[in-house]
Amino acid sequence: MRRIVKIIGILLVVVIFLGTFYFLYSKSRKQPEVFNTQNPVQQTITQKTVATGSVVPRKEIEIKPQVSGIVEEVYLQAGEMVNTGDIIAKVQIIPDMVTLNSAESRVNRAKLNHEDAKIDYDRQKELFDKKVIAYEEYQKAQLAFNTSREELNAAENNLELIKKGVTKKSAQTTNTLIRSTIDGMLLDVPVEVGNSVIQANTFNAGTTIAIVADMTDMIFEGKVDETEVGKIREGMDIILTIGAIDNEKFDAKLTYLSPKGVEENGAIQFEIKADVNLKEGQFLRAGYSANASIVLEKREDVMAIPEGLLKFENGSSYVEIEVDSQIFEKRFVEVGLSDGINIEVTEGLTYDDKIKGEKIDPKKLKESSASKES
Numbered sequence: 001m002r003r004i005v006k007i008i009g010i011l012l013v014v015v016i017f018l019g020t021f022y023f024l025y026s027k028s029r030k031q032p033e034v035f036n037t038q039n040p041v042q043q044t045i046t047q048k049t050v051a052t053g054s055v056v057p058r059k060e061i062e063i064k065p066q067v068s069g070i071v072e073e074v075y076l077q078a079g080e081m082v083n084t085g086d087i088i089a090k091v092q093i094i095p096d097m098v099t100l101n102s103a104e105s106r107v108n109r110a111k112l113n114h115e116d117a118k119i120d121y122d123r124q125k126e127l128f129d130k131k132v133i134a135y136e137e138y139q140k141a142q143l144a145f146n147t148s149r150e151e152l153n154a155a156e157n158n159l160e161l162i163k164k165g166v167t168k169k170s171a172q173t174t175n176t177l178i179r180s181t182i183d184g185m186l187l188d189v190p191v192e193v194g195n196s197v198i199q200a201n202t203f204n205a206g207t208t209i210a211i212v213a214d215m216t217d218m219i220f221e222g223k224v225d226e227t228e229v230g231k232i233r234e235g236m237d238i239i240l241t242i243g244a245i246d247n248e249k250f251d252a253k254l255t256y257l258s259p260k261g262v263e264e265n266g267a268i269q270f271e272i273k274a275d276v277n278l279k280e281g282q283f284l285r286a287g288y289s290a291n292a293s294i295v296l297e298k299r300e301d302v303m304a305i306p307e308g309l310l311k312f313e314n315g316s317s318y319v320e321i322e323v324d325s326q327i328f329e330k331r332f333v334e335v336g337l338s339d340g341i342n343i344e345v346t347e348g349l350t351y352d353d354k355i356k357g358e359k360i361d362p363k364k365l366k367e368s369s370a371s372k373e374s
Helices: 002-028 097-129 135-164 362-373
Strands: 035-038 041-057 060-063 069-074 087-093 177-179 184-188 210-213 218-225 237-242 249-264 267-277 288-306 311-313 316-324 327-338 342-347 355-359
Touching: 041 237, 041 267, 041 327, 041 342, 097 135, 218 249, 218 288, 237 267, 288 327
Parallel strands: none
Antiparallel strands: 035 355, 041 218, 041 288, 060 210, 069 087, 087 177, 184 210, 218 267, 237 249, 237 288, 249 267, 288 342, 311 316, 316 327, 316 355, 327 342
């Protein structure tokens, strides 16, 4: 009995030893490498460069007052459409006291002169009617009377202009009414009732009453780096991507490339402009930030592979082609245009060739095999 137990114990030790040896051998044995393969595909390769900027109206006008004063009324608000001549706001003139006093004094003098001329005119007319004086004397008195009356009217109109910015005869053409000078949309009305405004002069640009723009004619304004400016030219197609608008792209055409660069953050930047082609129903708000993809070159329906599959040797490009199950050979190829992800292959491959790709993780390979068996 003891002998049997002893034999069983020895057998157990041997089994454990052999099992351990097999386990360690299995762990130490190198797993065969397995690689993915990919076939060339037919697709369009587009080489682009990107410029950052914003979308703005081509025609954007600042409306400024023709007189200084206080905003009395604001009739419209931002977002409304206006036509040329539409009234946006009204300004109440606050006259300068020195100018006002001078105008009032002029009116008073004109009244005195007019009254004096009227007295003389009436006297000369009475004498002329009695045929006491000649017509020439009467005509002089009449001219002096008419002149004094005209001067009085001019003085009163001048005083009215200083006080209200308008005369009674020209009430419809007053410069206290701020009107739009173009058709478009009110982008901003940065003043409120009670704000002081000043007219443009030699020393001041004047207060902006409103900003009006034609929102149907938009352009992209951006900048490109000096390393890219040599690759672009006027007339190139542009695809705009606007961060605030998802899943929609806008077509544009490059119309301007600045001849002079400007240094920004240590790099030389060149300004570009492009006409935005708005389709029916499309609307862009002024100031949207945008990225412009400028199409440098485009090849349609060409053989292409992922650029990461390419390898290089002595200045030449090659890929590894599967000639048997997981057996690969080197094949040199000629390549063309690249978009940074895929690259055109002009010679050396067919669409049936299988190109060596990334190595498959052994764990994922086992999981894939197990799932197929189940």
